[in-house]
Amino acid sequence: MTNQPYTRNLLKWILPFCTLLFSVNAIAQCAGTDASVTVCSKDNDDANKTFDLYSELGGNPELGGSWSTNDPANFYALDRDTGIVNLWEVKNSGLHEFTYTNNCLGSEQSAVVTVTLGGYPGEDNIDGTADACGDDPMVNLHGFIGDETEGKFQDFNGTWEAITPEAIPFLTANFFNAEMAGPGTFEFTHTVPAVGACLSRQVTLLLEVQRPANSGIGSGLTVCTTDDLSGYIDFDLNSLLEDEDVNGTWSEGEDTDQLADLTDHNIDIQAIRDRHIYGTFSFTYTVYPSHAVCDIHRTSVDIVILPALHGTMTAPNFCEGPDRYLINITDYDDTLIPAGTYSASYRVESSSGSETDSSPLILSTDGTGSFEIDASLVKKNVTTTLSITSLGEKVCADIQVPDIQFIVTDPLANVTDVCEGENVSVALSDIFDPSFTRANGTYDVNYIITAPSGTETAHIANEITFTSGSAAFIIPADQITETGEYSFNFDVENGFPMECDVTDNAIITAIPEAIQLAVVVDNSCNATGIDVNVSAPVLTDGAYIVTYEVVSQESNTVLIDNTINFTGGTADYQIDVATLEQGNYTITVKSTQNDTTPCRTIFDFEVNENFAIEGVPALPETEAVQTICLVNFPSESPTLQDIEVSATGAMMFYDTATDMDILPLETELVDGEDYFISNIDPNNNCEGSDRIQVTIILSDPEMPMLFVGNPTFCGSENPIIESLNMSIASTHTVVWYDSEIGGTLLDKSSALVNGKSYFAATEVDGKCQSSIRTEIIPTVYQLEPATLAFSTLALCGLDNPTIKNLRDAESNSSYEVLWYDTPANGIPLEEDVLLITGTTYYAESFNPETGCMNPERMAITIDLTNCEPEEYGFFIPDGFSPNGDGKNDTFFIPNIEIIFPDFTLEILNRYGTSLFKGDRQNPAWYGTNGNSTAPNGVYFYIIDYNKEGHDPTQGRLYLNR
Numbered sequence: 012m013t014n015q016p017y018t019r020n021l022l023k024w025i026l027p028f029c030t031l032l033f034s035v036n037a038i039a040q041c042a043g044t045d046a047s048v049t050v051c052s053k054d055n056d057d058a059n060k061t062f063d064l065y066s067e068l069g070g071n072p073e074l075g076g077s078w079s080t081n082d083p084a085n086f087y088a089l090d091r092d093t094g095i096v097n098l099w100e101v102k103n104s105g106l107h108e109f110t111y112t113n114n115c116l117g118s119e120q121s122a123v124v125t126v127t128l129g130g131y132p133g134e135d136n137i138d139g140t141a142d143a144c145g146d147d148p149m150v151n152l153h154g155f156i157g158d159e160t161e162g163k164f165q166d167f168n169g170t171w172e173a174i175t176p177e178a179i180p181f182l183t184a185n186f187f188n189a190e191m192a193g194p195g196t197f198e199f200t201h202t203v204p205a206v207g208a209c210l211s212r213q214v215t216l217l218l219e220v221q222r223p224a225n226s227g228i229g230s231g232l233t234v235c236t237t238d239d240l241s242g243y244i245d246f247d248l249n250s251l252l253e254d255e256d257v258n259g260t261w262s263e264g265e266d267t268d269q270l271a272d273l274t275d276h277n278i279d280i281q282a283i284r285d286r287h288i289y290g291t292f293s294f295t296y297t298v299y300p301s302h303a304v305c306d307i308h309r310t311s312v313d314i315v316i317l318p319a320l321h322g323t324m325t326a327p328n329f330c331e332g333p334d335r336y337l338i339n340i341t342d343y344d345d346t347l348i349p350a351g352t353y354s355a356s357y358r359v360e361s362s363s364g365s366e367t368d369s370s371p372l373i374l375s376t377d378g379t380g381s382f383e384i385d386a387s388l389v390k391k392n393v394t395t396t397l398s399i400t401s402l403g404e405k406v407c408a409d410i411q412v413p414d415i416q417f418i419v420t421d422p423l424a425n426v427t428d429v430c431e432g433e434n435v436s437v438a439l440s441d442i443f444d445p446s447f448t449r450a451n452g453t454y455d456v457n458y459i460i461t462a463p464s465g466t467e468t469a470h471i472a473n474e475i476t477f478t479s480g481s482a483a484f485i486i487p488a489d490q491i492t493e494t495g496e497y498s499f500n501f502d503v504e505n506g507f508p509m510e511c512d513v514t515d516n517a518i519i520t521a522i523p524e525a526i527q528l529a530v531v532v533d534n535s536c537n538a539t540g541i542d543v544n545v546s547a548p549v550l551t552d553g554a555y556i557v558t559y560e561v562v563s564q565e566s567n568t569v570l571i572d573n574t575i576n577f578t579g580g581t582a583d584y585q586i587d588v589a590t591l592e593q594g595n596y597t598i599t600v601k602s603t604q605n606d607t608t609p610c611r612t613i614f615d616f617e618v619n620e621n622f623a624i625e626g627v628p629a630l631p632e633t634e635a636v637q638t639i640c641l642v643n644f645p646s647e648s649p650t651l652q653d654i655e656v657s658a659t660g661a662m663m664f665y666d667t668a669t670d671m672d673i674l675p676l677e678t679e680l681v682d683g684e685d686y687f688i689s690n691i692d693p694n695n696n697c698e699g700s701d702r703i704q705v706t707i708i709l710s711d712p713e714m715p716m717l718f719v720g721n722p723t724f725c726g727s728e729n730p731i732i733e734s735l736n737m738s739i740a741s742t743h744t745v746v747w748y749d750s751e752i753g754g755t756l757l758d759k760s761s762a763l764v765n766g767k768s769y770f771a772a773t774e775v776d777g778k779c780q781s782s783i784r785t786e787i788i789p790t791v792y793q794l795e796p797a798t799l800a801f802s803t804l805a806l807c808g809l810d811n812p813t814i815k816n817l818r819d820a821e822s823n824s825s826y827e828v829l830w831y832d833t834p835a836n837g838i839p840l841e842e843d844v845l846l847i848t849g850t851t852y853y854a855e856s857f858n859p860e861t862g863c864m865n866p867e868r869m870a871i872t873i874d875l876t877n878c879e880p881e882e883y884g885f886f887i888p889d890g891f892s893p894n895g896d897g898k899n900d901t902f903f904i905p906n907i908e909i910i911f912p913d914f915t916l917e918i919l920n921r922y923g924t925s926l927f928k929g930d931r932q933n934p935a936w937y938g939t940n941g942n943s944t945a946p947n948g949v950y951f952y953i954i955d956y957n958k959e960g961h962d963p964t965q966g967r968l969y970l971n972r
Contacts, residue, residue: 041115043072043122051129051209053098054163064094064109064124072122076113085109096126103168104130104206130203132214133165134158141216144305146223148190155216156201165214166203174198174215187218194222221302226310227255229296233315234280235407236289236347243280248294251312259298267292280314288346289318318348319407322380324399324415328443331391331421332512338397340372340380340412348406350376356401357384361393372402391419422480426499426517430610435486435517442480442503442513449480455504456484463495477503494521520610528557528600530620536697538622541586543575543600557602559586564595564621564694593625595694623695631658631690633705639680640779641711642772645752648679651686654705658690665689668702682709710779715739715771717785724763725863726793733759735769735787744774751784765791796867797854798822808848808875808909809883815842817852820871826856834868848875848912876958878910885910887954890969893938901935902968904954908934913957918950926950938970947971 046069053059064078078094080086085107088100094111101107107128112121133156141155152171157164173179173187178197181188187197196219205211230251234240248261260273266287269278283292292314299307322343329336355372358365366388374380389395398414420443427436437458442450456472472484491497501513529544543559560572570591575584586598601617633656639649651664651674664674665687674686687702719738724730732747739745748754748770757769770784799820806812814830821828829839831853839855846852853868883906891902907914908931916929918936926945927936938945947970955963 040071041073042070042076042111042113042120043068044070045123045125047125047127049127049129049208050098051206052131053101053128054131054158059098060100060162062096062098062126064096064126065111067124068111068122070122072111073113073115076111079110079112080108081110082107098126098128099163101128102164102166104128104166104203104209105168106206127207127209129206129209130166130169130212131163132156132169132201132203132212134163135214135216137215137217139217139219141218142302142304143187143189143218143220144223144300144302145192145194145220146190146305148188150187150189150218152185152187152199152201152216152218155218156214165201169201169203172200172202174200189218189220192220194220196220221300221304223305224298224300224308225254225256226259226296226298226308227252229253229310229312231313231315232280233317234284235317235319235409236284237319237321237407237409237411240281240284244282245277246280248276248278248296248312252296252310255296255310256298259296262295262297264293267294270294278314280316283314284316287316289316289348291315317405317407319344319409319411320348320399320402321411324397324412326397326415326417328417329386329389329419330513331386331419334386335370335383336386336389336419337381337383338415340374340382342378343374343380343412345374345376345378348374350374353402353406355382355399356403357382358398358400359384359388360396360398361390363390363393367400372399386419389419391421394418422513424499424501424513424515426486426497426515428518428520430520431491431494431522432488432612434488435491435519436483437486437499437501438481438483439477439501439503439513440481442477442482450477450482450503451479452477454482456482457502457504458486459500460486460490461498461500462491462493463497464493466492491519494519522610522612528602528616528618530598530600530618532598532620532622535620535622536626536695537624538588538591538596541588541598541622543584543586545575545582545602557582557600559584559598559600561586561588561591562597562599564597570596588624591624595621595623595626595692597621621695623692623697626692626695626697628659628690628692628697628699630699630701631656631662631688631703633657633688633703635704636706636708638708638710638779641709642780642782645782649709650676650680651678652676653680654686654688654707656688656703656705658688660690660692662688662690663698665702668704680707680709682707710775711783712743712773712775712779712781713741714781714783715741715745715773715785717787720786721788721790723790723792723861725861726791727864727866730763730789730791731759732757732761732763732769734763735771735789738787739771739785741771741773744777745771746774746780747771748784751786763789763791765789765793792858792861792863794826794856794858794861794863794865795824796865797826797828797856797869798824799854799869799871802870803872803874805874805877806846807878807883808846809878809906812846812873812875813842814840814844814846814852816846817854817871821854824856826858829855829857829864831855831868834870835866846873846875848873876910876912878906880910880961883910887952887964887966888968889966890971891938892971894972901937902952902970903935907954911956911958911961915955915957917953919953920945920950921948938972945970 046067048067050059065072078089078091080089084103085101089096089109096109105128107126109124109126110121111124112119136155143150153165171182171185173182175197177195178187178192178199181192196217199216199218200213201216202211202213232251234243261270261276263270267283269283293311294314295309295311297307297309320343323341325339325341326336351374353372353374354369356367356369358367368385368388370382370384372380372382384397394416395418396414396416399410399412401408402410420441422439422441422443425438429435444450453474453476456475458470458472460468460470468490470490475482475484496516496518498516499514527546529546531542531544532538533540545557557575558573560569562569571586597619599617599619603615633654637654639653641649656662664678665672666674668687683706685704685706687704689699689702691698717739722735722738724734735747736745747757747759749757751770754770766788769787769789771787772784773781800822801820804817804820806816817830831837831839832850834853849872851870851872853870855864855866855868857864885906887904888902891899893900912931914930916934917925918927919925926940929936949967949969951965951967953963953965
């Protein structure tokens with residue numbers, strides 16, 4: 012008997028476990044299971060280009076996953092979305108793993124397909140089509156066994172082997188050194204190894220190395236333009252080659268004209284020289300290879316005809332001092348050498364020996380030139396010989412420039428010290444002329460004065476007489492503007508080629524300062540006593556007179572005066588002012604001196620001082636807080652002078668209430684800073700006892716924020732300046748100007764001008780504006796109104812004309828035309844809308860690029876009666892049968908109401924009685940006579956077309972029921 016509780020408990024555990032196993036198994040199967048596949052001859056099946064990895068997976072893989080490979084060589088061969096791999100693109104044989112990854116109910120699972128890929132060695136190439144040139148040191152053998160026409164490429168992990176013994180030393184991996192091996196035919200094999208069940212494979216390559224062309228090793232020929240070239244009139248170019256193939260040909264440049272044809276190899280170098288003077292002339296020897304795999308070889312040789320320097324060298328006698336001396340070439344033959352810069356080697360010789368050096372030689376296009384020599388190589392006061400020894404390899408070594416001789420000397424200047432304001436004496440000595448004799452005669456002397464401050468001024472002393480190399484002249488006092496040590500530099504003209512510095516220094520003594528007289532008022536604003544101080548310590552003892560007087564500034568009356576006897580040294584005197592009333596006064600102290608101080612020129616001295624009795628001015632008045640708009644100061648910042656304040660006398664500004672340093676009026680104001688102001692009476696120099704405080708607010712509102720710098724408008728919108736507000740943002744009022752700085756305030760209702768710059772400023776409380784303005788340049792698209800060729804358009808209604816037919820009335824223009832059936836507003840009509848006769852349509856110009864239109868519309872009226880009857884099969888029926896069968900029941904003329912909208916139709920019986928009258932509104936006769944039915948028979952019609960060119964017509968018709 013089964014234990015039921017036990018069974019139930021067992022099922023209780025087994026069922027969840029089975030469910031878990033089933034779930035895990037289901038999850039694992041969504042990526043499939045690992046699989047292996049072997050492909051030995053991938054190159055034999057085109058299907059291997061699209062090898063499907065997905066179909067190789069085991070289990071039950073689900074779509075939606077992705078493929079990957081850890082081999083970078085297979086990266087581009089694999090389509091990671093579809094799992095299709097191009098095995099022809101996998102260039103290495105062996106094992107290749109491809110992983111499929113899928114998301115299985117939130118868990119990522121993978122399966123691997125392993126492809127055992129056999130090798131592809133390429134294709135045999137033994138038919139003689141593999142060629143390499145014998146000058147190629149790196150022939151890639153892989154390039155000869157691929158099958159590019161079918162897209163097959165051999166594996167890269169194969170092994171190359173040289174079968175021909177002579178080729179073995181020159182094979183490295185897949186590269187063969189054909190240059191070292193030389194011409195010949197060489198056999199190689201390329202083998203890919205066996206992989207698993209896939210056998211090893213091998214191909215054979217027969218490589219023919221072709222002999223390269225050899226144009227030989229060339230050398231050049233260098234001669235001078237001044238050489239005797241008669242021995243070169245039949246020069247063999249072959250003599251400049253070594254080890255060349257004999258089957259080559261010579262060619263030349265465009266300007267030699269020496270070779271007659273391809274067999275010619277002799278040239279006339281003398282003729283080339285006579286034609287071109289100098290230069291480098293190239294000739295090229297060309298050898299073509301025997302096989303196209305080799306390049307054409309060329310060897311160029313140069314015939315160099317060097318220029319030669321023929322000329323004259325000159326140099327003056329130099330003054331000692333400069334680091335280098337300038338040497339001139341005065342008349343070189345510019346037909347033998349071009350202008351330019353050359354490296355000149357030179358030699359200087361004197362009784363002390365010889366020295367050599369080099370320097371750049373500059374030859375100008377006017378036949379002159381120059382170079383500099385090192386002054387340290389030249390000895391003073393001895394004859395020196397200078398010669399040019401070489402101009403380098405590019406110029407003939409034969410330098411035909413005669414040597415020159417010159418001497419270096421050391422002239423002197425002596426300038427005398429003087430007092431300020433006096434003329435300066437100058438003496439020059441040891442001045443030599445070009446013949447190295449001491450100068451005699453009249454010469455101009457240029458001189459430069461350098462003041463103690465460094466300021467330089469240039470002057471000239473004309474016609475100064477020299478005797479035995481010496482001369483003296485005067486420098487006027489007005490050319491001396493400072494005191495202290497001066498530097499003087501002299502240059503003697505008119506025959507003196509020496510370029511040395513002739514200098515000396517001199518001291519200009521300043522005029523002594525005045526005797527110091529001082530007045531000390533105990534309180535210049537409310538004086539109670541005055542001291543007079545005298546300081547003259549340089550005076551010798553003696554009697555000197557000092558006088559003083561006190562004068563009322565209001566009445567100019569002398570109220571106090573006195574005379575003081577003074578002895579050299581110092582002295583102090585007191586003046587009693589107790590008797591003076593309230594007011595402003597001036598005290599004057601005077602002295603006349605006469606002492607022996609050097610360079611003194613001033614002997615009379617005077618000092619003045621203003622003072623007051625009860626002279627303190629009243630306190631200034633101003634607003635405690637002042638706002639200053641920075642826009643009012645476009646070029647400079649506001650200063651203390653811009654603070655608004657009223658006061659008696661002159662105002663003074665301070666940093667603090669107690670600071671004693673007066674701020675300059677040019678002091679720039681600082682935002683939020685406190686300034687303290689007092690005032691002073693200029694008549695007595697009295698400053699107020701108190702100061703007032705003012706706080707400065709510098710206001711510069713933030714410029715408007717720019718959203719659109721170049722807004723566009725349609726001219727039909729009549730945009731105004733205020734329309735620009737949509738392009739900026741500001742928390743305050745915006746005002747507009749016509750310039751970035753200053754300019755004119757613009758009316759916001761003014762019309763915008765296309766392409767004009769407008770500048771927006773922020774304005775706060777109607778006072779301060781931003782100093783920086785925002786520029787906006789609007790584009791206003793103007794569009795002329797539509798034009799029509801005519802105001803009425805005649806068409807035929809039978810053609811069912813539409814809006815598209817109105818295009819015939821449009822004039823040629825650069826805009827598009829929109830059509831409306833209203834003179835204003837409305838919706839543009841589509842081109843397939845049928846026209847209605849007698850209706851007026853309206854044309855409006857429109858630019859689709861700007862979206863702008865001109866609302867002025869042009870009208871055109873449509874006439875749909877412009878139909879030629881014969882073109883539209885117009886005919887008049889000759890009978891009808893009004894029997895109610897729905898066929899031919901009325902007498903009706905087709906299209907008459909369209910072709911002849913104003914027609915009239917009358918039906919008469921044979922007795923002339925009118926039975927029916929019709930028109931556009933009533934075009935058909937139903938065979939009635941009033942309220943009765945007309946009998947069968949013949950009737951007559953009369954049609955009046957009422958259209959120019961069409962006469963009325965009449966006829967008969969037959970009524971048959």
